Amino acid sequence: MTKGVVKAIIENLVQVEVSGPVSQNEICYIELGSVRLMAEVIKVLGNIAYTQVFESTRGLKPGAKVEFTEHMLEVKLGPGMLSKSYDGLQNDLNKMDGVFLKRGDYTDPLDEDSVWDFTPLLKAGDKVSGGDWLGSVPESWISHKIMVPFALTGEYTIKSIAESGNYKLTDTIAVLTDEDGNDIDVNMIQRWPVKIPIKCYEEKPRPFKLLETGVRTLDTLNPMVEGGTGFIPGPFGAGKTVLQHSISKNAEADLIIFAACGERANEVVEIFVEFPQLDDPRTGRKLMERTIIICNTSNMPVAAREASVYTAMTIAEYYRNMGLRVLLLADSTSRWAQALREMSNRMEELPGPDAFPMDLTAIVSNFYARAGFVYLKNGETGSITFIGTVSPAGGNLKEPVTESTKKAARCFYALSQSRADSKRYPAVDPIDSYSKYLEYAEVIENLNNNINPNWVESVLHTKDLLLRGREAQEQINILGDDGVPLSYHDRYWKSELVDRTILQQDAFDDIDSSTPMKRQEYMLKLVLDLCEKDFVFESFEEVMPYYMKIVNVLKQINYVKFQSAEFNSYMDDLHKIVEERSAN
Amino acid sequence: MATQAFQKIYTKLNQITKATCSVKATDVGAEELATVGGRLAQVVKIVEDDVTLQVFAGTEGIGTDAEVIFFGKAPTLKVGTELAGRFFNAYGDPIDGGPEIDGIEVEIGGPSVNPVRREQPSELIATGIAGIDLNNTLVTGQKIPFFADPDQPYNEVMAMVALRAQSDKIILGGMGLSNDDYLFYKHAFENAGVIDRIISFMNTTEDPTVERLLVPNMALSAAEYFAAEHNEKVLVLLTDMTLYCDALSIVSNRMDQIPSKDSMPGSLYSDLAKLYEKAVQFPEGGSITIIAVTTLSGGDITHAIPDNTGYITEGQLFLKRDTDISKTVVDPFRSLSRLKQLVIGSKTRADHPQVMNTAVRLYADAANAKTKLENGFDLSDYDERVLEFAKEYSNDILAIDVNVDTDTMLDIAWELFQKYMKKEEIGIRDDLMNIYWKKA
Numbered sequence A: 001m002t003k004g005v006v007k008a009i010i011e012n013l014v015q016v017e018v019s020g021p022v023s024q025n026e027i028c029y030i031e032l033g034s035v036r037l038m039a040e041v042i043k044v045l046g047n048i049a050y051t052q053v054f055e056s057t058r059g060l061k062p063g064a065k066v067e068f069t070e071h072m073l074e075v076k077l078g079p080g081m082l083s084k085s086y087d088g089l090q091n092d093l094n095k096m097d098g099v100f101l102k103r104g105d106y107t108d109p110l111d112e113d114s115v116w117d118f119t120p121l122l123k124a125g126d127k128v129s130g131g132d133w134l135g136s137v138p139e140s141w142i143s144h145k146i147m148v149p150f151a152l153t154g155e156y157t158i159k160s161i162a163e164s165g166n167y168k169l170t171d172t173i174a175v176l177t178d179e180d181g182n183d184i185d186v187n188m189i190q191r192w193p194v195k196i197p198i199k200c201y202e203e204k205p206r207p208f209k210l211l212e213t214g215v216r217t218l219d220t221l222n223p224m225v226e227g228g229t230g231f232i233p234g235p236f237g238a239g240k241t242v243l244q245h246s247i248s249k250n251a252e253a254d255l256i257i258f259a260a261c262g263e264r265a266n267e268v269v270e271i272f273v274e275f276p277q278l279d280d281p282r283t284g285r286k287l288m289e290r291t292i293i294i295c296n297t298s299n300m301p302v303a304a305r306e307a308s309v310y311t312a313m314t315i316a317e318y319y320r321n322m323g324l325r326v327l328l329l330a331d332s333t334s335r336w337a338q339a340l341r342e343m344s345n346r347m348e349e350l351p352g353p354d355a356f357p358m359d360l361t362a363i364v365s366n367f368y369a370r371a372g373f374v375y376l377k378n379g380e381t382g383s384i385t386f387i388g389t390v391s392p393a394g395g396n397l398k399e400p401v402t403e404s405t406k407k408a409a410r411c412f413y414a415l416s417q418s419r420a421d422s423k424r425y426p427a428v429d430p431i432d433s434y435s436k437y438l439e440y441a442e443v444i445e446n447l448n449n450n451i452n453p454n455w456v457e458s459v460l461h462t463k464d465l466l467l468r469g470r471e472a473q474e475q476i477n478i479l480g481d482d483g484v485p486l487s488y489h490d491r492y493w494k495s496e497l498v499d500r501t502i503l504q505q506d507a508f509d510d511i512d513s514s515t516p517m518k519r520q521e522y523m524l525k526l527v528l529d530l531c532e533k534d535f536v537f538e539s540f541e542e543v544m545p546y547y548m549k550i551v552n553v554l555k556q557i558n559y560v561k562f563q564s565a566e567f568n569s570y571m572d573d574l575h576k577i578v579e580e581r582s583a584n
Numbered sequence B: 001m002a003t004q005a006f007q008k009i010y011t012k013l014n015q016i017t018k019a020t021c022s023v024k025a026t027d028v029g030a031e032e033l034a035t036v037g038g039r040l041a042q043v044v045k046i047v048e049d050d051v052t053l054q055v056f057a058g059t060e061g062i063g064t065d066a067e068v069i070f071f072g073k074a075p076t077l078k079v080g081t082e083l084a085g086r087f088f089n090a091y092g093d094p095i096d097g098g099p100e101i102d103g104i105e106v107e108i109g110g111p112s113v114n115p116v117r118r119e120q121p122s123e124l125i126a127t128g129i130a131g132i133d134l135n136n137t138l139v140t141g142q143k144i145p146f147f148a149d150p151d152q153p154y155n156e157v158m159a160m161v162a163l164r165a166q167s168d169k170i171i172l173g174g175m176g177l178s179n180d181d182y183l184f185y186k187h188a189f190e191n192a193g194v195i196d197r198i199i200s201f202m203n204t205t206e207d208p209t210v211e212r213l214l215v216p217n218m219a220l221s222a223a224e225y226f227a228a229e230h231n232e233k234v235l236v237l238l239t240d241m242t243l244y245c246d247a248l249s250i251v252s253n254r255m256d257q258i259p260s261k262d263s264m265p266g267s268l269y270s271d272l273a274k275l276y277e278k279a280v281q282f283p284e285g286g287s288i289t290i291i292a293v294t295t296l297s298g299g300d301i302t303h304a305i306p307d308n309t310g311y312i313t314e315g316q317l318f319l320k321r322d323t324d325i326s327k328t329v330v331d332p333f334r335s336l337s338r339l340k341q342l343v344i345g346s347k348t349r350a351d352h353p354q355v356m357n358t359a360v361r362l363y364a365d366a367a368n369a370k371t372k373l374e375n376g377f378d379l380s381d382y383d384e385r386v387l388e389f390a391k392e393y394s395n396d397i398l399a400i401d402v403n404v405d406t407d408t409m410l411d412i413a414w415e416l417f418q419k420y421m422k423k424e425e426i427g428i429r430d431d432l433m434n435i436y437w438k439k440a
Ligand SMILES: Nc1ncnc2c1ncn2[C@@H]1O[C@H](COP(=O)(O)OP(=O)(O)OP(=O)(O)O)[C@@H](O)[C@H]1O
Pocket: A234, A235, A236, A237, A238, A239, A240, A241, A242, A243, A263, A391, A425, A426, A427, A505, A506, A507, A508, B310, B311, B312, B337, B338, B339
């Protein structure tokens, strides 16, 4: 293997003089006393390899020895990853000793001694290729597929396969023979370089199926789909993290992967504390059992932060190829972009806008492109839905990370400062935000078939109501309360009705925090019917108190169990209020 | 720091800028400490035998023949229980005439806490200030700045918070503090008779600018010692972080780094996060809480310094002059403590969250009524009453010179509700109304 010697150190950028071949993105280890610091090659010039070190380089001196590994940054994949908390390089944080992180402390992402109940799905003589399911083991409630290593290209024949029974991760569970007659032992572990997408699927159609999140402003107004992409930009404190947490608690996904990328450690602690307590509404198990956390908080090394989103995505691809619906959440992708910026500055590359690297847009696009809905080779389906947050500098959306992401992601959930200030949570701006999927014919068909035949039409109608309400509000603000026709007040308050009872949702209430699609359909119909009504008012002063009364009852409705006795009694109240001023 | 025999000495500088210099040297490590012409310096870049150092006190008068001595280690602080009650400069040398500290030497800016070893913050910090305890409750292990205009009395408020909070140690990190403000803190602590709980690391306006880069890490290393080794509750006060950031930008500009927004280094977010994330609740009971000051320029919170800070800290506190009562209050609208959810209503009385929200809502209604008045509109009876309410609420609860416990704040709020409001204007849950609403 190639060896090298440290020549220059500029914070975590280390130049290494090499004595043999090295490749781009190859991993090497730099000796610093008794510890070995992991680093990645990010540029090669002549016999100098520029490496980014995933740790602090404090105390490192020129002349230090370097060993190259001939492989890129990889993750180790196999059963046992569910519920684990990893750092950006997939070290198991729970296996580390002591309260403080130590440099060069690399721990096993899997539990190599663990034993799994293997059931073969294929038999000797079957032809296979990379990604095919050899067998399965139960991992928590998931049927974890043991797959032919993705790295095996070409066709193989199963020479032998283990019988049903308990095996260790490292036990050989199958022997494959390649076209030249060479045997390959396969166990339950495989490795894959994080910067390269795992393919091994048949095709990737446009996504078409709604992914329920329980968050009404998403599901009803701007739906996310299985295998879709979206992003949540917003100034600090606008509610990005709270929104992602609500999505993760209720989304109709088999698996949630959380990449806490350069954000607060206390927010991850919140997941550690809450998720083991909360029930997954679908399986009745604890939420933690379907969650994997990749945690590279803001004080952890910057280069590992850059790696963390790739680590998370690769683990997502691995589970997707088992035919699962994976939801990947990254908070915040801006911190990843900033990590790229720090490195690019140290390399003295020609900077793009705001000193970000020139190829930022391409990097972001390539990453988002790894999400998607796929048909596997055996006809099963799997998906990765990706939602990232963006933290725009100064809250201004005209900045490189927001703009690059807008080109890549299909859903835009813009959090507005003014909504957050007036506690209109979730602060997703209903007018600026969009879901491109509402334009997909296959999505429209899926929604109308599964919810009701007029669903998309009523959603678009709702958007018009909101827009007309905002226009009316602007006129009222300019011309004064009594300077506009009464109908403007009515129009504005109808949009408020939608906003306050459908869009606004209490993330911390047991019932309101998650609304199943059936209930969302019911509520939208209820509210739209109210909006159709011609209420009779004598003066503009009557409009607000009347609508507030309706809003109050509808809010109470949101807080009680769907179609319970309480629910029905509030409905009766509502009908009485409606009678008061109904003209028709 | 005395020269030791094995230290290597170089005497040929080949480049000098305002804050940095370079020398040909071998066997030097990244971030190593050195002196250049007797001034402390730190290695920031090594390219083969060309070593660039950042000179904390600046390079004025440094000659190309200045002596460069390397120490073979990163900046350190000697920690021990003797730190308590002592005042130090940015290098951790005593400035109070007392003896050198004879403790364990630790490198400052050390590793971070493993996230899975953290405890969720859950212990309330009582300050007696309602703008904090009632509306923006603080919790041990939290990090939160005051976003203040330079003319606001933020140092006074910080000293007050520090003195009232039940902490085992108060560590003051002063960066670019005027000498007057430094003496203010010193006297405030002396008068309160808490000097034995105070540790101070000070860089005043009279000291060189770049030196202040060491201050937060000195303060936080001392904090880690008491919180992790002695399970103590430590409160760290950092003022003024804007001046710290200015020093960062000076160094990065000298290093020819490409600045990002507002001439700040591209790494500003990571640089600040490394400090603020030292706030922690340890499982054994020790904690580090950071209260900082970030001065604003013209109230602009979109500037890179407050903006990046806001993305890191767990909320922010704003001060405001309430002209109706001629007193300073903690602004109930723009201030936010993100960790208050962890304690209010559970560690405090059950009516706390609802009383807090109702009072702030009425205060907002009063602000609207005031605007109406200013625009020459008539006030309704409700407007009149909320204005009266707001005035008393501000004077009896919010004003920072009021010092009462949270239960009393809640009781006063209920009294004011009943004095000015009707039952249906309160909007508090019935089960709480039944207990606290005494009026017929
Ligand atoms: N849906 C919600 N319901 C109630 N309160 C909310 C909601 N969303 C946000 N908040 C309030 O706003 C605070 C900040 O929210 P959050 O941490 O999600 O902001 P953020 O956008 O992630 O900020 P940053 O960019 O600084 O990380 C929360 O602590 C909470 O008090």
